[in-house]
Amino acid sequence: MNKKDLVVLCYASNTCNVQVVPLNEEKQNVRVDMLKGLWYMIKIQGLYYRIGEEMRYCENGSQGGVVGVYNKTDVKHLNHMVHHSKEATSDIGSALGD
DSSP, rough: OOGGGGGEEESSSSOEEEEEOOOOOOHHHHEEEETTTEEEEETTTTTTTTTTTOOOOOTTTOTTEEEEEETTTTHHHHHHHHHHHHHHOOOHHHTTTT
């Protein structure tokens, strides 16, 4: 896996939509550990996520928040990204019957 192949799934201007953007650690406040295959938010140290496998659940109103980091050349990662994008934009209250 090359760092240049990593993309970020993040919320667009609102939490109803997500977008895929190239990795920019400074702009997105994300750090990637290529040796361990992990990523984390700079402001939330201690919570690590596996690249291409785990998503970060953002709180309501976390505009621009990062959902996940994925390798765009790995089909397994892309499949996870599709699932994570649906989960990140679903209405949890509706799913719970609230």
